[in-house]
Amino acid sequence: MRRRDFIAAIAASAMSMAWPARAQERRARPRLLIAERDPFTGLHVLKMRYASGRRPSEDMEGWALSWRLSGKDEFAERAVAEMRSKHVASGAKASRSWVDYARWSLAFDWLFDYPGFDRGLKDRVAGELTDGAAAMLTTPDFADPGQLSYHNYALRYLALAAFPSAAVEDYPDCNQRCASWRQTIAAGLANVFDISEFVSPQGSYHESLDYMRITWASLVMLAELQRTVGGVDPAQHFSVFRNIGDTYLYKLLPDGTPSREGDNEYPVLDSRDTAVVGYAVNRFKDSYSAWLLRESGFLAKEWVLPVLEFLWDDPEVTPRNPAQSPENELPRQRYFPGVGHLVMRDGWTRDSTWIEFDCGPYFAKHQHLDQNQFTIYHRGYLAIDSGADYTDTESPHYLNYYRRTVAHNSVLVYDPAEKFFWSDNLLAAANDGGQRMNSSRYWNTIRSREDWERTRDLWDLGSMRVMDYVPGQYHYAMGDASKAYAREKLRRFTREILYVPKHNVVFVFDRVVTTQPSFRKVWLLHGVNAPVVDQDDKGEAGSREFRNAKTFRFAEGDGELLVRPLRPKERENWPLEPRQGAPLPEDPKLRHMWKLFWGEDFNKILPSNGKNVVPGAWRIEVSPAVAAEEDFFLHVMEIGDVGKTGQRRAELIDGVNFQGAAFEHGPMVLFSSVGEGVSSGEASLPDITCDSLIVTSLLPDIVYELNFGGLNVSASPSAVLPGVSAGIERIRTNSKGVLRLQRRMLGNLRLRIARL
16 A cells, blocks of 8 residues: 555544444533543543633633533533524634634533533524534535645634534434535545645644644644544644644744744734644643743733633643753754755754755745745844735735745846746736746645645755754755756756854855856845945945955844855845735836736725734845856855854865865865765865864765875964875765864865775
8 A cells, every 4th residue: 555545544544433424323422622531631630620720711612611620500501691692603704713613512512411501502503503514515625625735724614614513413403414524524634634744744834834823723623623522643643743842842933933934924923823832732741832832932822712721731741941951852953854944053042043944845825936045043033034024915026026036045047038927827927037936836735645746847846955963063954946946047056054053153055057157146145134245335226236245244133144255256126015005006017916916996905914024125146257057156154143243264165076165263164066975076275273174965974085285384383384294084974975074273284085
């Protein structure tokens, strides 16, 4: 059996236990999220929690639970009175009313045995629940449940149908009506589980942490519903659940806001994040998640469903501050396969450095065309995703800048003849020189593994080829985004990033090979504030030219990023929409773009829902002075507090088969200029004091000989004369093809490297 079929079979089997037709069997209540005997939310556990002084929420479902735990009819009466005076989610959109359907389903189940919950009221509530589920299941989203996507709307719709279906199971006049739904619900959830195992097997999410919270809030509630109703725990079969806590732990910046990758126009945590982290506390007794939930100050106090706080915030789980965990216990690097996100950080304090490097597939419309991009935070937003929030996903700013490569810290390659596909292709999108957008599928989302394979040439854009992490020494990764660009203009784009936390320095080495030398290459770095460049400029206002700059700085908050561009040696703007909303712009071109997509009656830009967005106003572009098919970009980035960087030198190393840099009192780093698996090469090491040598892109698990010889006559008493050996080292590379030599006397030597 193929792995995909095996996983789907597990999911379908599990779901068939959760929502089968059971005409002959009356099952015990309560059973929605709680049960008489359950290791996590059993009544015996919850009663002890209640006896200790903790209380459920002050609302309909909270009172229903209080009655279950205390036996006091006054709570049940309050819940019943609420039911009599209100109706289930009347008139609300399904994307918002799913929470109400869940609330009423819980109250219906938890109050079911209360004598005051009379048959007439039960019939009315059961009818409203089934009517809502029936209406949901007749929508086009459920026409083929085997194509239901791992996406925020699909999960909310599924929750809207699943909770009522489970609540009214075996209730007279409802069981027969609901029987036909259960296979649809089971098939839909099975497909979602399978896609989650493909897209985010170890956490993170493909459409930004904003859309992750919306998706995961309903996903974890469905998982617990399945566990308590059907007796099968999805967390035992699908790994996304056990990696929820680590996703938040690593992908929150030191200031507590989430990673900005993708369509994260609301980069602040809310009640849905609180519930998702609470699930990790309850289901996995995760002490770091308990710290996030109770002590970090990052999460909202509210829960998307308030009663979940009582159910899931297990007081027996002791919080643990990650800042107090040693690196050998809590690694400072985390890779999220599937989505291709790599996070490197030097700790979990407010003053820590946080770096994200992304290179992976394209799964859905809320992703950006930004493979091989990186972002950096240290006491401020230093290298950023520069697009601001958007008011509509087809606005001119969104289509031509926000989601495009030009707004990210990646590379552009300009082919004047390239065409970019805009949504329904009503008109041409801007040619930003970036990664391809040549199909309407870029406004869709992955539906299944078969869907992925069938259209893989569109989706499979990038991969993290190599990753290496040695605690206390370095973090290293190579991303390959060659497929992200039109093949007519680009043959190869690999980016290597090496971060040395001890010195807070990052080396970024790019190899870009185009099909024609005339295609201009542009290396991008975006910042919040105006960069400070070390020389006078030549150019007009708004676009300044620094042909011989040796350094530039971006600063924001209390942090600073000093960049030294070592290689190479030698547009139209799309305005932001007003955050408060506004009439359409007077510019005929922009008005035409708005109306072309939204219709002639569209006359007002809606207010933005952005919060905590840090838009970029400046960028640095680095381009080779001489046209060539192959170019190398090498930048050394020093991270620190404002006014504290720039005290140490950095020098280029230009060798045979190797390019690299030396950072004073830190490492010398060599990258391959000819691809992976280098057998030999040589380089002249500059006269600079360094503490180590790191060489990447060698053959894995192979012994190399490093031969050091004299280079120049120097006044230094320790200098080695030309032609005189300064020693030979034989070192075996690790499984990633990386070697590191701890040695202080490296400067002013000739190095020859050869495999043995």
